[in-house]
Amino acid sequence: MNRSLTIALAGNANVGKSCIFNKLTGLSQVVGNWPGKTVEKVEGTLYFQGYKIRVIDLPGTYSLSAYSAEEVVVRDYLLSREADVVIDVVDASALERNLYLTLQLMELQVPLVIALNQVDMAEKKGLIIDHEELSRLLGVKVIPTIAITGKGLNELLQAVIEVIEKGDQLVPKVPTYGREVEEKINCLEENVKKLEISKKYPPRWLSIKLLERDPLVLEIVSKGEGGAEVVKLADELISELEEVHGESSPIIMAAERYAKIAEIISKAQRIVATPRVKWERIFDYVTTHPVLGYLVLFSVIAGMLSLVFYFGGLLSEVIESYIGGPLIAIIEALLQALPLEVVNVVTRGLVTGFVAGFVIILPFIIPFYVILSILEDTGYLPRAAYLTDSLMHKIGLHGKALLPILLGFGCNVPACLGCRILETDRERYLCGLAVTFVPCAARTVVILGLVGMYVGIIPALSIYLIAFTIIFLVTKLAYKVVPGEPMDLIMEMPPYRKPSLKVVALKTWSKTKSFAAVAFPIIVAGSLVLEMLRIMNLMDPIVSVMKPLTVGLLGLPAEAAVPLIFGFLRKELALIMLAEALGTYNLPLVMTLSQMYVFALVVAIYIPCIATFAALIREFGWNRALLISLTTLVVAMLAGTLAHIALATLGL
């Protein structure tokens, strides 16, 4: 019989953690979200020596403060004590910075085993690490590994089983810091121990976090009985500490940890040679060069967009003709057999939605995930962010937001999913808001097909200009309104690495699966509702209800309400539906030029489409998705009304 075990993988970003995870679990992995958070939860299962082992791949973090959503997730998970063992994946080639997280895991007193990864890279850098000495200093097992080749992974699992069975070397040493800081920690710990909460969390850890002014710990401690006094005491101790050190307490604690690490490193690491120049250096030089770097960036972006859209388009066509077409034919045949009106409507709605999801969404999502994984795994993304940071700052975002914004020009769906590469919740939200205003390919169809064709190319371009201005203004405003501390760019610049195709494929597969699970029901349900409205002849009442808006504010023909609503389903169809609603394809006969302009403008701005809405829900939850969508609607109405008034005043 199998015994069950849960292990969690923790570690910095870019240390090969997800590579280890993929090697361990293969196709068994499931991607989801952590409850209530827009942080990816990845888990898988493996069998080893009669154990059924559940592996949780925790998001990559540098620390366990409450800086990003990821850090909070990792911390909460570790505090829940669900994992029997935590494997800390440490990059041997950057031991000093990596041990920072290790030290915090030790503070938490979780059962720990260390995977000293990329020992080959470290050797190339001239760093020799005595893993036995390191193990002795930290009080836990340290296993050297090379994730990309799978070397050491068996030993790693072996070590995990060993500590589980023997129960020794499970809990690491308690790291101790400088005398002054220790005095404060001990003083606080005495008082924290009296609190109810210390039964749930390690009191020493709570004390350290209080001294660091950790906002979440401050909150939970002050809520409990007697907590207020302890927080007050912590405040006093912090003042004393700050008076001596002259820095704010979070900085003092970080410095203390690094001092401890320096002590460990001096005993366990030897430097034998200076780093050698190799292909990595050349790549690095070219891709961050003030001239060449931008050329490379431009090619990468152009390549990426065309790949996503060329392959996406191709895939989309193939799927439509081989799957969509036959499917619809089968349904049509079925409908003949089922004369019932209601069943007819339901089936048609369901099928339209399903086919739309399959044909439009998946073909673009798959190449997107492939490219994103490659860019992430090689280490190109930080370089792109480095080059574009000053540009993105103009709209209150930073370099990492470039990729999602650019993707938005193709399709808002991958763009929304791409917001995840930003770190803090606040930045993601701002980026998501900006992204939904970017005119995607479908909106371009309407702008060019209507305004470009009948009014002129300059007016068409002016719609883009208005869209950009809106992005600028909305983001600037949101930057001020959205709560939280604005964060400037701060990131690690990892060395370039060869991507593993297997890992890329695994990542793409599991992410696509998880996206489809969230998006499909929403798309299908939305299509169903709209189809029912259409077939049950509910359109006329809607047209008259919308009249004050469409005719009154925007000065459009009343029938324009129909394509505006259906645009929510598929924006590129808005044009065809407009023609159908007005009863003619010769649009200049029934619409003035300024009406066309206003129509295209509104379509270009208001809520992307149902698929984007689904992506927004997945990334930001219902509340924020609705808020973002509502914002786009209001802004679109506002811009349309203003344009209508302006054009009327000008007598156009």
Added chain:
Amino acid sequence: MSIRGDVLFCTLEVVMTLRKRGLHPNDSLIAEELRIPLNEVKQLMEEAVKQGFVVKKNDYYDLTEEGLKEVIRHRERFIHDRFVHGDSRWSSGITNWYKHWRQKHGLTRGLLTNFYNMLTELEGRVEDLKPLSEMRPGERGIIVSIACGLGAARRVAEMGLTPGVEVLVTRRAPLRGPIEVEVRDTRVVLGYGLASKIAVKVVRAS
């Protein structure tokens, strides 16, 4: 404040530094330190004596209490304008600096006590401190202080940029782009705004 007033502060700082080193600052020593002509120094020092910032003792100058206050005020204004706000905005109109740091920048009493100690102890001119954002690739510096919001400061320190650590600027992106530094065996990229709030003392290449 006139430009002349600013130069006057510099002479006061030089007098203070030279006294700290146990030297007896006279006109020629000050001229050497400031790299300006001797007759100009004479004029400046006359002005300083007239305003009561320095007194002449036999053959050298010493700061008066008022002069010391003036130096501290100059230094805190420099740090305020240069590092906290990151631009050359003239912080005129602030009369009570202590209150300003407490209320507008949220510095605790403990931090402020230490801040003023640091200002008094600082050797050399406060202008020797540079924001990290102004360092050129290849330059080395020691982090002196991190003057940004609590969350950002924590993050900066966690990435390895703690006070006292030496960093090497490896490159910077054009147009006020980010700055890349090598610290603790890794490379870290900081946005321009963030880097301008980190004060660094440049290490001269040996």
